[in-house]
Amino acid sequence: MHRRPAISSTLLSGLLLVLLPVWGCVPDRPDRLDFVEDPATTTEVTGAAERAAAGGSDEGPQREEDHLHEHDPGPEALGEVGRVEFPVSCGPEATAYFESGVAMFHSFWFPQADSAFQAALELDPECAMAEWGRAMAQMGNPYAGAIPEDRRSVAMAALDRARSLDPPTERERGFVEAARQLFGEGGDTDGDRRRSWERALEELHQTHPDDPEITIFLGLALLANAPPDDTTFVRQLRAADLLEPLFEQRPDHPGLAHYIIHAYDAPTLADRGLEAALSYAEIAPAAPHALHMPSHIFTRLGMWDRSIEANLASARASGNDWARVHPWDYLVYAYLQQGRDAEAARIVEAAEAAVSQAPSPEAAAGAYNWQAMPARLALEREDWAGAATLEIRGERAHQSVAIRHFARGVGMARTGDVQGARAERDRLAEIESALDDAGESYWARVVEAQGLAVEGWTLATEGRFDQALERMSAAAELEERVEKHPVTPGPLLPAREMHGEILLQAGRHGEALEAFQRVLEREPNRGRATYYAGRAAQALGDEVEAERYLRAYRELTARGDGTRGWTASNPR
Numbered sequence: 001m002h003r004r005p006a007i008s009s010t011l012l013s014g015l016l017l018v019l020l021p022v023w024g025c026v027p028d029r030p031d032r033l034d035f036v037e038d039p040a041t042t043t044e045v046t047g048a049a050e051r052a053a054a055g056g057s058d059e060g061p062q063r064e065e066d067h068l069h070e071h072d073p074g075p076e077a078l079g080e081v082g083r084v085e086f087p088v089s090c091g092p093e094a095t096a097y098f099e100s101g102v103a104m105f106h107s108f109w110f111p112q113a114d115s116a117f118q119a120a121l122e123l124d125p126e127c128a129m130a131e132w133g134r135a136m137a138q139m140g141n142p143y144a145g146a147i148p149e150d151r152r153s154v155a156m157a158a159l160d161r162a163r164s165l166d167p168p169t170e171r172e173r174g175f176v177e178a179a180r181q182l183f184g185e186g187g188d189t190d191g192d193r194r195r196s197w198e199r200a201l202e203e204l205h206q207t208h209p210d211d212p213e214i215t216i217f218l219g220l221a222l223l224a225n226a227p228p229d230d231t232t233f234v235r236q237l238r239a240a241d242l243l244e245p246l247f248e249q250r251p252d253h254p255g256l257a258h259y260i261i262h263a264y265d266a267p268t269l270a271d272r273g274l275e276a277a278l279s280y281a282e283i284a285p286a287a288p289h290a291l292h293m294p295s296h297i298f299t300r301l302g303m304w305d306r307s308i309e310a311n312l313a314s315a316r317a318s319g320n321d322w323a324r325v326h327p328w329d330y331l332v333y334a335y336l337q338q339g340r341d342a343e344a345a346r347i348v349e350a351a352e353a354a355v356s357q358a359p360s361p362e363a364a365a366g367a368y369n370w371q372a373m374p375a376r377l378a379l380e381r382e383d384w385a386g387a388a389t390l391e392i393r394g395e396r397a398h399q400s401v402a403i404r405h406f407a408r409g410v411g412m413a414r415t416g417d418v419q420g421a422r423a424e425r426d427r428l429a430e431i432e433s434a435l436d437d438a439g440e441s442y443w444a445r446v447v448e449a450q451g452l453a454v455e456g457w458t459l460a461t462e463g464r465f466d467q468a469l470e471r472m473s474a475a476a477e478l479e480e481r482v483e484k485h486p487v488t489p490g491p492l493l494p495a496r497e498m499h500g501e502i503l504l505q506a507g508r509h510g511e512a513l514e515a516f517q518r519v520l521e522r523e524p525n526r527g528r529a530t531y532y533a534g535r536a537a538q539a540l541g542d543e544v545e546a547e548r549y550l551r552a553y554r555e556l557t558a559r560g561d562g563t564r565g566w567t568a569s570n571p572r
Contacts, residue, residue, distance in 0.1 A: 081107060082254030082284040086213050089168045094124035101133045102213070106255030107287035113137045131162035132176050135183060142224035143486045146190035147183070155183040171211065174204040178217075194225050212246055216255045219243045223262050228442045229482045236263045240272070247276065254284040261293050266483055267522040270300035281310065288317040292327045299330060299489045302525025304556075307334040307489075321354035326487070329369035329376075333489040336380040337527040339560020348373045365394025365401055368487045372400075375407035379493050380528065381564060387411025388420070397434030399443035402450060405431070407492060409454030413461050421458045425451050442482060449478040453495050456502065465506040472499040476515075480522070490526075494519050497529050504532065509539040527556055 081103040088095055101116030117133035124130070135155035139147060147155075159180050167173045178200035180186075186196025198221035205211075205218045219239040226235035240263040247256040257280035264273030277297035284290035292314035298307040311327040311334070318324045328347050335344040351373050358364035365371070371393065378387035388411030394401040409424030428451035435444035456472035459465075475495035484490060500515030516533035519526060534549030 080284060080286045081109070082257075082290075083250070083252045084213070084254070085250075088127070088129040089172060090120065090127035090129060091124040094120040094127045094130065097123065098127065098130050098133060101130075101137075103254050103284070104287065105133070105136055106216070106253075106258055107284050107290045108141050108258075109287045109289060110137045110140060126165055128162045128165035128167040129172055129175065131158045131165065132172075132179055134158040135162070135179050139182065142194070142220070147193075152183045156180070159183065171204070171208055171214070174200070174207070174214075175217075178204060191225075194221070197221055198225050212250065212253075215242050215246060216253075216259070219259050219263075220255070223259060228485060229445070231266075231481065231483065233266060233269065236266070236269070239263045251279065252283050254280070254287070254290060257283055258290065258293055261297055262486065265296045265300065265486060267300060270297050273297045274301065281313065286317070288314045288319075288323070288327075291317055292330070295327070295330050295334075295489075296486060299333065300523075302337070302523065304334045304337050304525065307331075320357050321350060322357035325351055325354060325367060325369045325373075329373050330489045332373050332376055336376060337525065337556065339527065339557030339562070339564060341377070341381055341561050341563060344377055348377050362394070362396070365396060366398055368400045368403070370400075371403045372488065372492065375403050375492050379407055379410065384411045384414040388415055388417060397431045397438075399431070399435065399440070399447060402428055402431045402447045403492065406447075406450040406454060409450075410457055410493070410498075413454060413457035416461060418458055418461055421454055421461075425454045425458065428454065442485070445478055445482050446485075449475040449495055452478065453493075453498055456498065460502045460505060465502065468502050469499065469506065472502055475499075490523060494523065494526075494529070496522075497526075497532070500529075500532060500536065504536055504539065509536050512536040513540065513545075525552075525556060527553065530556060 081100060084099045084103040084106070086095075086099050086102050088098055090098060097116050097120035101113045101120065104110075104113035104116060114134055114137035117130045117137065120127050120130040120133070135158040138151040138155040138158075140151065159176055162176045163180075167176060178197055181200045182193050182197035184193070186193035186200075198218070201214065201218040201221050205214050208214050219242045222235045222239040222242075226233070226239075240260060243256050243260050243263065247253070247260060250256060257276040260276040261273050261280065264270055264276075274297055277294035280294050281291050292311055295307040295310040295314075298304075298310060308331060311331040314327040315324040315331070318327070328351055332344045332347050335341070335347070351370055355361075355364045355370065358367065358370075374390060375387065377383075378390065387407045390404045390408050390411070392401070392404050392408075405424045405427045409421045409428065412418075412420035412424060428447055432444050432447040432451060435441075435447060452471045452475035456468045456475060459468035459471060472495060476499050479491065479495045496515055497519045500512045500519070503509075503512035503515055513533060513536035516529045516536060519529040520533065523529065530549055531553045534546050534553060537543075537546035537549060540546075
């Protein structure tokens, strides 16, 4: 009887340690935020993580040393990460680990994927595609910016080893050579290299049109290269056309569900991604990103209970509090739409404490979600004084640092500190210019819209409504010309919503109602827009329409704290 070759105890121990956060190392602090769940909104997430949290596997409690025996327990021990079929010229046991690594990669679970590829190499040192996998694990989230030079160097070293192993098939050589475009040979800039990677995969796809993994990686490349200011979504729709037929054939493939969600992460497309969003967490319940990612669609559709459920599960599965910052921002956003301000505030407090786990103060300052959460909390609750006094964290000319300058500018303008607001506007203009100089045109436009909004509120405070509306209208048009980046659940305050508020102040109630309705078309069930649509209808004397919106707001905030002084039951 053939016996599976043993993986060394050192490598297996490392593989297990990197997965232990998902296997349920439950903290001994009973008040840990990520384990606080609302039974009305949180459903059980089945899989390896929850079984382990309960004490091990379905067969009873296990100790870590039970896993570290001399024989390889198989990739099934890595948790439920979906099913990938990726034939390669490696031994059967190594191929099993390789396929698990690819499944983890498709859920952006990169360190764990790398460990699985290492396990494949221990089982079959001639497995060239495992070296390719180790290289691809250095890619990181393609939506998080350029691949750092140190990771590119690690990747190219792995690809050199893969090439030296002389992959025996043209298909495998094609994967290796395409990856070399991504990490080094495709051009001088990250954008050049990504586009070269896409072109190489396109050529490979033309040669192997029926190969699922080539098609899936091409879909990922198309999405990674989609320009955020293309509201025709050419690349996203091409990716969806490639991926959706495969998803029908392979409903348990993690990459297909994941990338279809990304393809449809836009207001006009989001409903098409709902099936994938409802499936993804069940496909790969051990992967934190798979638990979070459905909330991109749920947020677009205003499905706040679903978003809360998804991000609680993702935070619970993440390794430490700093790793939870991204799902926490989505969670804060959803709680605030429901008026659950105390729950949002607890997360903001925990995120502030988590900064000690950040790689460096500079990394923390550049973390969009960490910078955004306290700003969201103040602005959504209309705590203008709190917004005006937010602490600036970081001095870089960076889009994440701009967040708090924007919040402070709005807060200052709305509390009458016109001079302070203008200073924040000037700082936003400096950041915008630096981003343009750095080639970051997308983020430069986002910051430009923020600056225009601060200027609009400053002019409104001075009673110069015509000029204020001109600036805020320009901010809204600019904001709506570029798509929301996946890093954020939404703008801190939509410029179109602020435009409607100034229209209300100027007594232009019909135009205000239209502005709030436009917000709700893009962002269904958004709390403030729903409430102010009711107020605008009220001011117009349309009691039927006013009651429709205000009733919707009451339903949205039925489990809210009731502490906002401007709620529907107590309109100011």
